[in-house]
Amino acid sequence: MKIFNYRLIIFVLSIIFGIVFSIPSLLQTDTGKKISLGLDLQGGLHMLLGVNTQEAVTSKIKTIATSVKYFSDDEELLIDGLSIESDAVVFTVLDKDEIPKMDEMLNQIKGLAISKDDLKYTLKLTAEDIAKTKDLAVVQAVETIRNRLDQFGLSEPSVLRQGETDIVVELPGIKTAADEKAARELISKPANLELMAVDEERNDQVNTMTSSQAASYGNIILEDTNNPNIKYLVKEIPILTGSQVIDAQVAFDQSNQAIINFTLNSTGARIFGDFTAKSVGKRLAVVLDGKVYSAPNIRERIGGGSGQISGGFTVSEAGNVAIALRSGALPATVTLLEKRSVGPSLGADSIKASTIALVSGFALVFVFMIIYYRRAGVIANIALIANVFIIIAVMAMFGATLTLPGMAGIVLTIGMAVDANVIITERIRELINEGVSVTKAIEDGYSNAMRAILDSNITTLLAAVILYAYGTGPIKGFAITISIGILTSMLTAILGTHGIYESLLPRINKDKNLRKWFGVK
Amino acid sequence: MEMFSTEKIYDFMSKRFAFLGLSSFLIIASIVLLLTKGLNFGIDFVGGTIVQVKYEQTAPINQLRDIFKETKYSNAVISEFGAADEVVIRITGSSSDLTNDIADEMHAILAPSGKFEIRRVDMVGAKVGGELREKGLIALGLSLVVMLIYVSFRFEWRFALASILALVHDSIIAMGAISLFSVEVNLDILAAMLTLLGYSINDTIIVFDRIRENLQITKETLLEKVINLSVSKTLSRTTLTSLTTLFVVATLLFFGGEIIYGFSFTLFVGIIVGTYSSIFVAATFLVQFKFSVEDFKVKEAEKQKRAKEKARNRAMYEQGTV
Numbered sequence: 134m135k136i137f138n139y140r141l142i143i144f145v146l147s148i149i150f151g152i153v154f155s156i157p158s159l160l161q162t163d164t165g166k167k168i169s170l171g172l173d174l175q176g177g178l179h180m181l182l183g184v185n186t187q188e189a190v191t192s193k194i195k196t197i198a199t200s201v202k203y204f205s206d207d208e209e210l211l212i213d214g215l216s217i218e219s220d221a222v223v224f225t226v227l228d229k230d231e232i233p234k235m236d237e238m239l240n241q242i243k244g245l246a247i248s249k250d251d252l253k254y255t256l257k258l259t260a261e262d263i264a265k266t267k268d269l270a271v272v273q274a275v276e277t278i279r280n281r282l283d284q285f286g287l288s289e290p291s292v293l294r295q296g297e298t299d300i301v302v303e304l305p306g307i308k309t310a311a312d313e314k315a316a317r318e319l320i321s322k323p324a325n326l327e328l329m330a331v332d333e334e335r336n337d338q339v340n341t342m343t344s345s346q347a348a349s350y351g352n353i354i355l356e357d358t359n360n361p362n363i364k365y366l367v368k369e370i371p372i373l374t375g376s377q378v379i380d381a382q383v384a385f386d387q388s389n390q391a392i393i394n395f396t397l398n399s400t401g402a403r404i405f406g407d408f409t410a411k412s413v414g415k416r417l418a419v420v421l422d423g424k425v426y427s428a429p430n431i432r433e434r435i436g437g438g439s440g441q442i443s444g445g446f447t448v449s450e451a452g453n454v455a456i457a458l459r460s461g462a463l464p465a466t467v468t469l470l471e472k473r474s475v476g477p478s479l480g481a482d483s484i485k486a487s488t489i490a491l492v493s494g495f496a497l498v499f500v501f502m503i504i505y506y507r508r509a510g511v512i513a514n515i516a517l518i519a520n521v522f523i524i525i526a527v528m529a530m531f532g533a534t535l536t537l538p539g540m541a542g543i544v545l546t547i548g549m550a551v552d553a554n555v556i557i558t559e560r561i562r563e564l565i566n567e568g569v570s571v572t573k574a575i576e577d578g579y580s581n582a583m584r585a586i587l588d589s590n591i592t593t594l595l596a597a598v599i600l601y602a603y604g605t606g607p608i609k610g611f612a613i614t615i616s617i618g619i620l621t622s623m624l625t626a627i628l629g630t631h632g633i634y635e636s637l638l639p640r641i642n643k644d645k646n647l648r649k650w651f652g653v654k
Numbered sequence: 655m656e657m658f659s660t661e662k663i664y665d666f667m668s669k670r671f672a673f674l675g676l677s678s679f680l681i682i683a684s685i686v687l688l689l690t691k692g693l694n695f696g697i698d699f700v701g702g703t704i705v706q707v708k709y710e711q712t713a714p715i716n717q718l719r720d721i722f723k724e725t726k727y728s729n730a731v732i733s734e735f736g737a738a739d740e741v742v743i744r745i746t747g748s749s750s751d752l753t754n755d756i757a758d759e760m761h762a763i764l765a766p767s768g769k770f771e772i773r774r775v776d777m778v779g780a781k782v783g784g785e786l787r788e789k790g791l792i793a794l795g796l797s798l799v800v801m802l803i804y805v806s807f808r809f810e811w812r813f814a815l816a817s818i819l820a821l822v823h824d825s826i827i828a829m830g831a832i833s834l835f836s837v838e839v840n841l842d843i844l845a846a847m848l849t850l851l852g853y854s855i856n857d858t859i860i861v862f863d864r865i866r867e868n869l870q871i872t873k874e875t876l877l878e879k880v881i882n883l884s885v886s887k888t889l890s891r892t893t894l895t896s897l898t899t900l901f902v903v904a905t906l907l908f909f910g911g912e913i914i915y916g917f918s919f920t921l922f923v924g925i926i927v928g929t930y931s932s933i934f935v936a937a938t939f940l941v942q943f944k945f946s947v948e949d950f951k952v953k954e955a956e957k958q959k960r961a962k963e964k965a966r967n968r969a970m971y972e973q974g975t976v
Contacts, residue, residue: 181782317755320752489905549895552898585860589860
C-alpha cells in the first residue's frame with residue numbers, strides 16, 4: 134500500500150511552506166517577512182502631487198541670467214538691458230570687440246540656443262534641454278521630498294514618480310491631523326532661498342510703482358513676510374540661490390529668537406564675498422519663497438560664506454525651513470492632485486469587517502461542501518485552508534501589500550478556488566453513476582475536468598492582469614491577491630486533492646459505501 | 655446530496671424564446687436606465703471631495719445640513735454612512751493647495767455639531783478623475799478584447815461570438831442594476847466589473863466546453879438536443895460554484911462594511927446574472943447563429959483523417975518505405 138505519492142508530497146511541502154511563511158504575518162512576530170498593510174487598512178496619507186515643471190524651466194533661465202550678470206561684472210564686460218522675456222534671456226553687448234569673449238562663455242553653458250541680432254543676444258533653451266530640465270525637475274522633486282520626509286522622522290515614507298509629471302507620496306506613519314499637516318507643509322515648502330540686491334536708487338518709490346514699471350528697470354517688488362505693507366524693490370536676478378547652500382541649522386539670536394544659519398559652498402562663498410565687497414552700505418534682501426525675511430545693511434565684505442535668515446520664526450517653523458534648505462529646494466512648486474487619508478480607527482474597522490466576512494464566507498462554503506459532497510467536501514476544504522495559508526505566505530515573501538479590496542480578493546478566491554473541486558467531484562460522481570470503477574473515475578474525473586478548470590482560471594487571470602495594469606493603489610491589491618489565489622489554488626485544489634485521493638484510494642476501494650465518500654446515491 | 659439529477663436532461667432549448675425575451679427586456683430596461691438615470695459617478699471618476707465623519711453619538715444630519723448652508727460648501731451633500739453615528743459629506747470640486755487642508759476646514763465647520771472624529775478624507779482633482787475614467791474604460795474594453803481573443807483561440811468563431819455576447823449581456827444588466835440602485839461608481843466598481851467579466855465568461859466556457867465534447871462523441875444531429883444534454887450535465891457544477899461564490903459575496907455584502915458595499919453589490923448581481931446567462935442564454939446564441947452539427951462533424955472527421963494520414967505518412971517515413 135502506497136500512502137505517499139509525488140502529488141501528496143508536493144502538497145504537504147507547500148502546506149509547510151504556507152504555514153512557516155505566513156506565521157510572521159498572522160502572529161505579527163518581530164522577525165521574518167510580513168505582509169504590509171495598505172494605507173486603507175492601517176491608516177495613513179496617500180497623495181498624488183503634480184510638479185509644475187514649467188517653473189523649473191523658468192528658474193533655469195533665471196540661473197543663466199545670473200551667470201551672464203556675474204560673468205560680465207567679473208570681466209568688466211559692458212552689457213545693457215539684461216532681462217528675461219518669456220523664457221528667454223535678452224541683453225546687448227555694448228562693445229563689439231567683447232563678442233568673442235561673451236560667445237566663449239556662453240558656449241560653455243550646455244543646451245543653449247543662442248540667436249544674435251547684431252549686438253543683441255537672445256538666449257533660449259533648446260527643446261531637448263527643456264524636456265530634460267522638466268524631467269530632471271520631477272526626479273529632483275522626488276529626491277527632495279524623500280529627503281525631507283526622512284529627516285522629519287516618519288516611518289516608511291514612500292515617494293515614487295508616476296508618469297511624466299506626477300509623484301505619489303504614501304505616508305503610513307501619519308496618525309494624527311497635526312502630523313499630517315506638518316508633513317504636508319514640509320512637502321509643499323519650495324524652500325527657494327534667494328539673496329537679492331535692493332535697488333537703493335529707486336526703493337523709495339516702491340509704494341507707488343507698478344510691477345511693469347519695476348520690470349522696466351529689471352526689478353521686482355517683493356513683500357515683507359511679516360507685514361505685507363512693507364515692500365522692497367529688488368533686482369530681478371538674484372545674486373545667489375539656495376542651490377549653493379550646503380548646510381542650514383537652527384540657532385537663536387541675542388533676543389532668543391529662532392534664526393537659521395546657512396553655509397554656502399565655495400562658489401557661493403566667492404560670489405557672496407565679491408558682491409558684499411562691492412555693495413557696502415547697500416541692503417541685501419534675504420528672500421525665501423518670494424517673501425523678504427530680512428534686508429540687512431551690508432557693513433563690510435562678508436567672507437567665509439555663511440549668513441543667517443531671521444524673521445520671527447517659531448522654533449518648529451525654523452526647524453522645517455532648515456530641513457527644507459538642507460535637503461534642497463524644490464525645483465518647482467507642487468500641487469495636490471489627489472489625496473486620500475484614512476484614520477487608523479477606520480482602518481481597524483475595515484480589517485474587522487473584512488475578517489468577519491472572510492471567516493463567515495469560509496464557514497458557509499465549508500459546511501456546504503461537507504453536506505453536499507461528504508468526504509470529498511472535506512478533502513476540498515483541506516485544499517481551501519492550505520490555499521489561504523499559501524496565499525498569505527506568497528504575499529509575505531514578495532512583500533506585497535494587503536488592501537481592503539485585497540481582503541475582498543481573498544474572500545472571493547475562496548469561492549472561486551472551490552470551483553475546481555466542484556468541477557472535479559461532479560465529474561467523478563458522473564463517472565461513478567455510469568458504473569465506472571472508483572480508481573478510473575478519479576483518474577478520468579481529473580483529466581476531464583482539467584481543460585475546463587484551466588480555461589476558467591486563465592480567463593479570470595487575464596482580467597486580473599488587466600486590472601493590475603490599469604488599477605491604482607487598493608485596486609492593484611485586489612488584482613494581486615486574486616492572481617496569487619488563482620495560481621496557488623491550482624496547486625492545492627488540483628494537485629493537492631488528487632494526491633489525497635491517490636493515497637486514500639485503497640481505503641475507498643475497500644469501502645463499498647460511496648455515499649460516504651462522494652455523496653452519491 | 656444531489657441538487658440536480660445527473661441522469662435527467664432538461665429541455666432548455668424549447669423555451670429559449672422565453673429566455674431571450676426576458677434577457678432582451680432586461681437589457682432594454684438597463685439601457686433605458688443608463689441613458690435616463692445614468693450612473694452615479696463617485697469622486698474617483700469626476701473629482702471632488704469626500705469626508706467621512708464618525709460621531710460619538712447619533713450624527714445630527716439635519717443640523718449639519720443647516721450648518722453647511724451657511725458656508726461656501728452650500729452644495730455639500732450629507733448622508734448617513736453604514737451606521738447612525740457616521741456620515742459622509744460630499745463636496746464637488748477639490749483644492750489643489752497643499753497647505754490649506756479641507757480636513758482642517760471641516761474641523762472648524764463641524765465644531766458646533768458635537769464630538770466627532772474625521773476618519774477619512776478623499777480628494778480627487780478633476781484632472782485625475784478624468785484620467786481614471788479614461789483608464790477604466792480602456793481596461794474594460796481591453797478585457798473584452800482579450801477575452802474574445804482567448805475564446806476564439808480555444809473555440810470555433812460562433813462559440814466565441816456567443817460567449818462575448820453573453821458577456822456583454824451580463825455587463826449591461828449589471829450596470830443597469832448599479833444605475834437602478836444608485837450605487838456610487840468608483841474604482842472598486844470597476845474592479846468588480848472586471849472580475850465579473852472573468853467570472854461570467856468562465857461559467858460560459860465550461861458549458862461550451864461540454865457542448866464541444868459532446869459534439870465529438872454524440873450521434874445526435876440536432877444541436878438543440880446536444881445543448882440540452884450538455885447544459886443539464888453541467889447544471890450542478892454551474893449552480894454549485896455560483897452558490898459558493900455567492901455565499902462569500904453575500905457575507906462581504908452584509909458584513910464587509912459600507913466601504914466595500916458597492917463592490918460586493920456589483921459582484922452579487924453580476925454572479926446571479928452571469929449564472930443565468932450561462933445556463934439559459936449563451937447556448938441559445940449558438941442555435942440562433944445556425945451552428946450546424948453536421949458541418950462540425952464533417953470538419954472533425956476531416957481533421958481526424960488528416961491527423962491519421964499524417965501519422966501514417968510519418969510511420970511509413972520512419973519505417974523507410976517511402
